[in-house]
Amino acid sequence: MRISELAERSGVPATTLRFYETAGLVPAERSAAGYRLYGRESLERLEFIGAAKHLGLPLEEIAETLDVWERGACAEVKADLRPRLARSLAEAEQRRAEVDRFISELRRASAHLDALPxxxxxxxxxxxxxxxxxxxxxxxxxxxxxxxxxxxxxxxxxxxxxxxxx
Known part of the structure; x- marks a missing residue:
């Protein structure tokens, strides 16, 4: 399928697909006329990439995990993802703690303002x-x-x- 069809079917913009190809995440073949051609497996790769991005993984790590995913061994993919997700979770918890501290400070400042004459x-x-x-x-x-x-x-x-x- 051509890039426009893949973009339509996956919901991923063509500009992003071109970027993913350049980054080696979604390979494309070329037609005689130079058009990018994608196989059905590209849809599965894009689903995997989307899920990994949603979980906070950077594209470099997604590329590494895609290499493991492509070999097809579920146990290997799980083993590869576990430490990555644990790190992502720890980072998210730290950001949440920072936001909680900021919320507390805003509440304290608001209460202080309310107490001023x-x-x-x-x-x-x-x-x-x-x-x-x-x-x-x-x-x-x-x-x-x-x-x-x-x-x-x-x-x-x-x-x-x-x-x-x-």
């Missing part, structure tokens, strides 16, 4: 969000480099002194 005066630097050490570490700023002073404010000096006294 409504004022018509201009904000100054006397109060605001205290520097969060976890957020600073994620951003690459060392905790010891974190400013001790607040980052934003909603109180004037007199209000700050009153609140501090309380």
């Amino acid at each position: 409504e004022r018509s005066e201009r904000c100054d630097t006397a109060c605001g969000f205290p520097a969060d050490r976890t957020a600073l570490a994620v951003s690459g700023l060392a905790a010891e480099d974190a400013p001790e002073a607040p980052v934003a404010c909603a109180l004037n000096r007199a209000e700050l002194e009153e609140r501090t006294a309380r």
